[in-house]
Amino acid sequence: MRVLHTSDWHLGRSFHRESLIEAQAAFVDHLVEVVRAERVDVVAVSGDVYDRALPPVDAVALCNEALARLVAARVRVVMISGNHDSARRLGFGASLIDAAGVHLRTDPELAWEPVVIDGVAFYGIPYLEPELVRGPWELDSRTHGAALGHAMDRIRADLARRGGPSVVLAHAFVTGGEASDSERDISVGGVAHVPVSAFDGVTYVALGHLHGRQQMSDTVRYSGSPLAYSFSEAGHVKGSWLVELSDSVQRADFVPAPVPRPVGRLRGLLDDLLDRPDLARYEDHWLQIVLTDPVRPKAAMDRLRVRFPHTLALSFDPEGGAAAVPAPRLAGRPEAEVALDFVREVRGEAASGDEEELLRAAIEASRLKEALA
Structure with a gap:
């Protein structure tokens, strides 16, 4: 079986007030092309489908288009809600949509009821808000580790009866993961992380939440977001994991996504940035620029945008630091x-x-x- 693991689409998000809907539509085109070219059986979407609980209409339309095109390509889709999504809204009509081969898992109580596809059990653990599940699940603490640990215990119990390969989709911050500036904080009582060992006993774990691709173990991975959503992601390679499964993970290859406009960071004196020929490669980037001139230059943004027209963020950090004044x-x-x-x-x-x-x-x-x- 071939599984394409993607997450954190954040449909409807902007980048420093620049609309990303066209770039997100280009990613959907790319996703459908990969599904067809690589003969993908299942697309696993690990949460944060939308950027906010009440997404704009163009984001909803794009999600609808993406799912319709994937169904037309005869691929099954398993999708969970993330901390940016409204679980109730994303999960509307889930029981009806199941018949089309799109399996929305937004209800925590269904986390241990798998979608079985060609003998592989797919368990969807939506983002778990500890305070909301603590009472119903009789948890001892209000931490993400306790909430996810309970769900995984139920999943392992089901697997012990069922047997065979399994895939878990989860939206969480696994200890050791590297965060960026664009993820929303999910700390509860200072404890946001869950250990990678929480997922022991599963053939493959498709994680969402962190926006950089990461391999937490041979079988536990983040796909990251398909686009850069902060300047801290300037060095990321965006895309999806193409995972080949049997009784174990046979191989996992990263499939890069298109980059409509790269992001970058520059730092230096204004005149140097405007004159250096080696910076020509940044002229089509969205840029965050830090000027180090000892005196703040006049009309700095206007001057920068003559050479770097897509400069979006500008700050000042004078060389040597500013002298303390009363x-x-x-x-x-x-x-x-x-x-x-x-x-x-x-x-x-x-x-x-x-x-x-x-x-x-x-x-x-x-x-x-x-x-x-």
Whole structure:
């Protein structure tokens, strides 16, 4: 059996206010092509299908299209909800959709009831909020380890009766995994991690939640997200795991996904960044840039975007660090003076006449708006 393991689509997400829906649609095209070219039997989607509980309509339409195309390609789909999804909304109509070969597993109580496909038992463990399952499952603690451990104990008990190969889909933070800046914190009482040993006894574990591809063991892997969702993922290779199963994992190959626009990070003096010929390869990237000029340059973003038109984030970290200066007195001072002092401090020189006029006009407009509210 060939299983394509993917996760963390986050349909509907933007990247620093840039829409990603076209890039996500390109990933769906790629996914369907891989299914057909590699004769995939099952697509396992390990949670965070959407980016939020109430996804935008274009994200819902894209998910619908993706599932319809996979069904048309005669592949079975097993999908769980993640911590970004609304389990109730994603799981709507699950019992009816089962008949089409799309198996939505969003109810924790069904985690140990497998979908059996060609002799392989697929168990879908949706994201488990410990506080919500602690009471019904009579857990001793409100940790992810306790919640997932209970589900896995029930799964192993079912496997002991059933026998044969198995696949578990889970959405969790496994100890030793490397996080990025784009995952939502799932800490509960300071305990978010679960040990990889929690998944002992399973042929293959398809993990979701962390956005970088990772191999926690020979049989426990994260596929990561199909696109970069933060600049911390600049070095990631995005894609899916193509896993060949029999009684064990015969092989697992990573299938890279298309990169509509790469992301990158640059750091240095403004003039150097604008002049260095070796940085030409970044001119089509979405960029996060840190300027190290000792004095904050004027119109830095405008100047950067002449060469790097897709610069999205800009910050300043002067070489040598900023010298400590006494904090100016604020109480009783006019707002415009405080703001102009701030400009002088961060830029190393006073605002120009035009800038001062604009700043005073903005403060006055804000005051007038508050008075009329």
